[in-house]
Amino acid sequence: MDTPDAIQSDDDAVVIPDHLRELLSATADRMLEDGCDNAFAADMRDEVIAAVHLIDAFERDSLTRGDALALIPGAIDWEMPVKMPHTLEGVEQYLSxxxxxxxxxxxxxxxxxxxxxxxxxI
Structure with a gap:
């Protein structure tokens, strides 16, 4: 979405640590994809728009507190392991x-x- 189309916010921008930016940005992308997969459902339009605005915020380095809080639960769910590991390497990945x-x-x-x-x- 072009910057002029983005929702402007008076909220202060949040600085996200570099090593979390990729995950949170990918989460915003995934939210857009999920919304588009259901684009013909009437109630998905607002979710698609919200996801696009999150991606815009990343591209403009203007992610707000609210934006970050919207992304964090999805990022945690996306990155959490599904199964317990059965190797030492798997344990290290799990701990990471x-x-x-x-x-x-x-x-x-x-x-x-x-x-x-x-x-x-748990």
């Missing part, structure tokens, strides 16, 4: 994913966000 989840949660908490309602909490 947990470290990333911890960092995303800490970022959410610093931004004043709240965790989602528990569904199957």
């Amino acid at each position: 994913q947990l470290d990333l989840a911890r960092e995303l949660i800490e970022l959410r908490d610093r931004l004043g966000g709240q965790p989602p309602e528990p569904t199957n909490v």
Whole structure:
């Protein structure tokens, strides 16, 4: 979307650590793809528009607190392992994913966000 079409915000831009930018940007891209997959459903239009605005915010380096808080839950869900590892290499990958989840949660908490309602909490 062209910058003139983007929603302007008076919220302060949030600085995202470089190693989290790729994941959060990819999450915004995935949100757009998911929305477009269902583009003919009447209730998906707002989700597609919101995802495009998140991508615009990344491209303009103007991601706001609200933008970051909208992306963090999806980023955590996307990166979390599905199965327990059965190799030492798998354990290291699992721990790395947990470290990333911890960092995303800490970022959410610093931004004043709240965790989602528990569904199957360990």
